[in-house]
Amino acid sequence: MHLIRIWIAGLCLxxxxxxxxxRAAPDGAELYVEYCGACHQMxxxxxxxxxxxxxxxxxxxxxxxxxxxxxxxxxRVMPGFMRMSDAQVDAIVRYLRExxxxxxxxxxxxxxxxxxxxxxxxxxxxCAKCHGADGHGEGEGTGVTQSRDRSFLVMPxxxxxxxxxxxAPDQMLRRVIAVGRxxxxxxxxxxxxxxxxxxxxVVAYVRSFEQRGRKVEALDPGERPxxxxxxxxxxxxxxxxxxxxxxxxNFRIFPxxxxxxxxxxxxxxxxxxxxxxxxxxxxxxxxLKIEPRLGVVLPCRITIMERKDGQVLLVIPNxxxxxxxFNNDELVGLWDRMEETFAEIIDEVTL
Amino acid sequence: xxxxxxxVLAVLVLSGASAxxxxxxxxxxxxxxxxxxxxxxxxxxxxxxxxxxxxVQLCDGGMKDFGYTSDVYRVVFFGKIDEVRRxxxxxxxxxxxxxxxxxxxxxxxxxxxxVLNPEALAPFFSDEHLQIQFSRWHSDLKSIxxxxxxxxxxxxxxxx
Numbered sequence: 001m002h003l004i005r006i007w008i009a010g011l012c013l014x015x016x017x018x019x020x021x022x023r024a025a026p027d028g029a030e031l032y033v034e035y036c037g038a039c040h041q042m043x044x045x046x047x048x049x050x051x052x053x054x055x056x057x058x059x060x061x062x063x064x065x066x067x068x069x070x071x072x073x074x075x076r077v078m079p080g081f082m083r084m085s086d087a088q089v090d091a092i093v094r095y096l097r098e099x100x101x102x103x104x105x106x107x108x109x110x111x112x113x114x115x116x117x118x119x120x121x122x123x124x125x126x127c128a129k130c131h132g133a134d135g136h137g138e139g140e141g142t143g144v145t146q147s148r149d150r151s152f153l154v155m156p157x158x159x160x161x162x163x164x165x166x167x168a169p170d171q172m173l174r175r176v177i178a179v180g181r182x183x184x185x186x187x188x189x190x191x192x193x194x195x196x197x198x199x200x201x202v203v204a205y206v207r208s209f210e211q212r213g214r215k216v217e218a219l220d221p222g223e224r225p226x227x228x229x230x231x232x233x234x235x236x237x238x239x240x241x242x243x244x245x246x247x248x249x250n251f252r253i254f255p256x257x258x259x260x261x262x263x264x265x266x267x268x269x270x271x272x273x274x275x276x277x278x279x280x281x282x283x284x285x286x287x288l289k290i291e292p293r294l295g296v297v298l299p300c301r302i303t304i305m306e307r308k309d310g311q312v313l314l315v316i317p318n319x320x321x322x323x324x325x326f327n328n329d330e331l332v333g334l335w336d337r338m339e340e341t342f343a344e345i346i347d348e349v350t351l
Numbered sequence: 352x353x354x355x356x357x358x359v360l361a362v363l364v365l366s367g368a369s370a371x372x373x374x375x376x377x378x379x380x381x382x383x384x385x386x387x388x389x390x391x392x393x394x395x396x397x398x399x400x401x402x403x404x405x406x407v408q409l410c411d412g413g414m415k416d417f418g419y420t421s422d423v424y425r426v427v428f429f430g431k432i433d434e435v436r437r438x439x440x441x442x443x444x445x446x447x448x449x450x451x452x453x454x455x456x457x458x459x460x461x462x463x464x465x466v467l468n469p470e471a472l473a474p475f476f477s478d479e480h481l482q483i484q485f486s487r488w489h490s491d492l493k494s495i496x497x498x499x500x501x502x503x504x505x506x507x508x509x510x511x
Contacts, residue, residue: 038379038380038381038463038464039379041381041458042381042383042461047381047458047461047463048463079377224444224475225444225447225448225472225475226446226447226448228444257406259435259439259446259450260435261405261406262403262404262405262406262428263403263405263430263432263435263450264403264432273439273446279413281413281414284410284414288424292456292463293377293379293454293456293463293465295408295410295424295426295452295454295456295465296377296452296453296465296466296467297448297452298408298426298452301447303446303447305439305443313443315443315444315446315447316447317447325376325377325467325471326376326377327376
């Protein structure tokens with residue numbers, strides 16, 4: 001396995017405010033470290049992001065790389081760096097080329113003329129096993145991380161992803177199907193398996209995903225990042241009700257933590273603001289496979305607080321809003337369902 | 352118009368522009384050093400920025416107790432008491448995001464740092480003081496990450 005060779009002395013921590021402020025002088029190495037290294041690792045080994053294999057870079061055009069940087073993969077973690085200047089994007093692409101020793105592959109923009117209906121049957125027979133019936137890729141997760149099952153070095157691509165389809169011209173799809181990809185287990189279908197017109201049919205079918213791609217349900221404009229409920233009970237009863245309800249829903253409850261705990265001495269802490277933390281480890285483990293960064297939110301906490309006027313509030317994060325911050329459709333689906341569980345718990349508590 | 356430009360427009364429409372909107376929501380960093388060491392640099396920098404460490408949650412330990420294999424995964428909770436008190440009083444809906452937290456995630460001998468960009472919350476609130484607060488947190492987090500970067504570089508240089 002050949003990875004791009006990236007080492008920048010002294011730049012040992014890549015920091016990325018994804019899509020954040022831009023720099024005046026585009027330096028590919030610095031930009032890579034700042035925007036790409038956190039996910040793809042310093043030498044392109046891959047982590048949350050896919051490995052940047054030399055063999056893969058050798059398969060694609062500069063335009064494909066630029067477009068991928070710009071558009072990302074909506075819903076598949078890779079963000080779109082729309083605020084980067086053209087010069088910055090070019091600098092990163094140039095840097096990837098220099099480090100990998102690869103050159104852009106030229107594809108023309110000539111659309112492939114195939115029959116999508118015939119292509120569907122061929123796709124179902126030859127492609128769906130790995131790429132999924134809807135082209136969304138196969139297997140858990142959205143990339144690779146060290147703690148994830150690595151039955152594939154590179155997860156089969158989500159070829160119905162809007163970012164991928166917008167970046168990959170028909171002629172590139174055609175070539176990949178015909179000659180396969182050395183960087184993954186993608187076989188070559190042009191060697192006696194499919195004829196040229198059949199490959200065109202498959203390309204036409206894959207292109208049709210543009211009209212039928214998965215769409216994440218949009219949020220209502222009025223949605224807030226948190227749900228706040230008023231409890232009809234006093235503080236202690238509310239806390240007890242929350243714990244009873246969570247236990248009934250098969251969550252493990254951790255010791256209480258006061259909101260101010262650890263921030264001030266124990267005698268000055270407000271004891272009427274408690275975070276009840278809970279977890280289902282089986283679900284947590286599954287969620288971490290899908291989204292390793294979820295620790296930045298740790299959503300399984302209900303905060304119960306008594307206000308100065310005696311009002312008791314229950315505050316929980318709105319998972320529908322929070323999940324969308326990760327650009328990870330799998331997490332969105334999972335947390336949309338968890339949101340329903342949380343709503344049932346709150347209903348029970350405030351009944 | 353070139354086909355490529357049309358495709359860029361198409362993807363923005365198809366994705367509901369989520370790629371652009373979601374792009375500002377996470378601050379991430381990578382350190383070429385083991386997580387246990389990076390964690391100490393993170394804690395030290397947090398304190399140097401005037402925050403108190405509330406606690407460090409051992410997510411990996413919890414998972415191991417239940418038979419799940421996991422690399423080191425810690426979450427550092429930190430904050431300033433006056434900020435937490437002021438905001439929990441004026442905007443109780445924000446207590447779910449307090450104290451602030453940084454996830455320290457091991458990837459073999461390297462470490463991934465990740466934190467929610469507080470400015471992701473900004474569009475939900477019109478309060479001017481809150482907007483300033485989100486910006487301050489954002490600046491501090493960026494500065495903490497830079498600090499850790501320098502510390503890691505120093506550590507690696509001294510161990511060569």
